[in-house]
Amino acid sequence: MLLKLFYSLLLFSFLFCSCDSSSGKQAIDNSVNEELLKQQKNDSIRIAISASKKEDELRAFVNGKVRKGFNGSILVAQSGVVLCDTSIGFASFEDSIRISDETPFQLASLSKTFTSVAVMQLVEKGKLSLDLTVKDYYPNFPYEGVTLRSLLSHRSGLPYYEYNFDLKARKEKIYPDNQMLLDWFSKADPSPKAFNLPDHYFSYNNTNFAILAAIVEKASGLSFKDYLKKEIFAPLGMSHSYFASELKDSTNRTFGYQNRKRIPFDIYDNIGGDKGVFSTTQDLLKWYKALRSETILKKETLREIYTPRSFEFPGLRNYGYGFRLWVNDKQQTDYIYHTGWWKGYNTIMFFDLREDFVIILLSNRYNRDVYHIKDVIDILHDGEKKTTVEENILDE
Secondary structure (H helix, E strand, O other): OOHHHHHHHHHHHHHHHHHHHHHHHHHHHHHHHHHHHHHHHHHHHHHOOHHHHHHHHHHHHHHHHOOOOOEEEEEEOOOOEEEEEEEEEEOOOOOOOOOOOOOOEEOHHHHHHHHHHHHHHHOOOOOOOOOEEHHHOOOOOOOOOHHHHHHHOOOOOOOOOOHOOOHHHHOOOOOOOOOHHHHHHHOOOHHHHHOOOOOOOOOHHHHHHHHHHHHHHHHHHHHHHHHHHHHHHHHHOOOOOOOOHHOOOOOOOOOOEEEEEEEOOOOOOOOOOOOOOOEOHHHHHHHHHHHHOOOOOOHHHHHHHHHOOOOOOOOOOOOOOOOEEEEEEEEEOOEEEEEEEOOOOEEEEEOOOOOEEEEEEEEEEEHHHHOOOHHHHHHHOOOOOOOOOOOOOOOO
């Protein structure tokens, strides 16, 4: 009886192992097939977009930037293929720390794209309304009729906080945050000379997005830093993106330079929304993919973000909600982008959703040539001069 039981167990064990081995082999085969299909698809895309030719041309572009003093990271991708991904120079000149793929840069005004999406996420959840005013959220705010729409599209007419409170901040050596800024506005005597009627005309103004970040904090119950981390960075796998206050004393970051002189921590560095996000080119590629795949917001919401809203001044440049727009002569959006400048940092993220390409340059040593990317756009258009973008028009 015991011998029979032993042989039964032995047979069961053999059959189980055989099945397990067969299943394991099938899983390996499936994995290999998937990788082969991915490689075949990638090869097909590379041929379709002339990837090798573009990679060579982009190397020449990068070399030209280096000759003009570029210090930072550059990434160019098209149709899911990364054509250029390089880092040049130093995160810290004093310590000879080189820039790596994981070294974050202050995005400056490119941060406004995250603020816009944060606001629109809360609108989709019913926690904010674009038609409500700042006074609806902060009753003591002294200016009437300033809606969230007018803030997002730089049509609020508000004064510039950097100038309005500069004397107070520097005299009292205060490093204000967003909520403190709203408190200052509430207590200040509004100056008619520094204020225009809301929605009267477009005027690019950091005040708008600093106030929006404060409203995000109030509506979500989270600090702006924690909101970005929870609702944007973590879900998208942007593991090397931070808010400025997290990196104040960190060595794992870049520092801003004018030539090779490091620019010290600024009195307004704790105010975010208008600036303050640190990120990498790889993380911004994830940001682009999320915007293009419409996973971060609904399609209708993104369409609203990319709708031009400034027509007082004729031209090809326009603005939506937190994104700069390059429009054609029919006033339809061709390209979406944002630039940035803050204390030695220059940044640009420029993309075309239809042709599926993105151009990202991040620099921590002041250099206006960072914004000159017309050659790259032409390269991505296979050398055809399809774009109306002018070389010197993308400056912040």
